[in-house]
Amino acid sequence: MSNVKVLPLLESEAVAPCCPPLTERPLTAEEAGRTALMFRALGDPVRLRLFSAVASHEGGEACVCDISDVGVSQPTVSHHLKKLREAGLLSSERRGTWVYYRVEPAVLAAMGQLLTRAAAA
Numbered sequence: 478m479s480n481v482k483v484l485p486l487l488e489s490e491a492v493a494p495c496c497p498p499l500t501e502r503p504l505t506a507e508e509a510g511r512t513a514l515m516f517r518a519l520g521d522p523v524r525l526r527l528f529s530a531v532a533s534h535e536g537g538e539a540c541v542c543d544i545s546d547v548g549v550s551q552p553t554v555s556h557h558l559k560k561l562r563e564a565g566l567l568s569s570e571r572r573g574t575w576v577y578y579r580v581e582p583a584v585l586a587a588m589g590q591l592l593t594r595a596a597a598a
Contacts, residue, residue: 495524498591512562514572515565515588518560518566521548523548524557524561526547527557528580530547531544531578531580536585538579539577540576541554541555541575541577541578561570562578563588565584566580566581
């Protein structure tokens with residue numbers, strides 16, 4: 478019998494995150510909080526490397542065994558991946574003994590839209 482527990486994603490934060498473009502209107506306190514959580518998670522160089530490794534991996538997902546070579550120990554990699562999941566930037570799925578990570582496309586698109594429109598203004 479398997480002891481794998483599947484946890485649901487937090488729909489309100491992980492899948493439909495963020496905010497309007499910065500140039501559209503000022504962010505509400507709640508929008509700013511959600512956005513800051515995502516950017517704070519990416520503000521660490523190791524997390525940014527891990528996020529980039531997952532995002533650029535073939536098929537849009539990566540096994541933790543394929544992305545853990547970022548210059549820190551395996552427990553530290555797990556900690557950083559947990560922070561990225563908590564920020565709603567990654568989702569994960571256990572397959573056998575390995576965990577596979579995927580970038581949440583809706584979150585990535587929202588973050589891109591937030592910044593792209595601001596840069597174009």
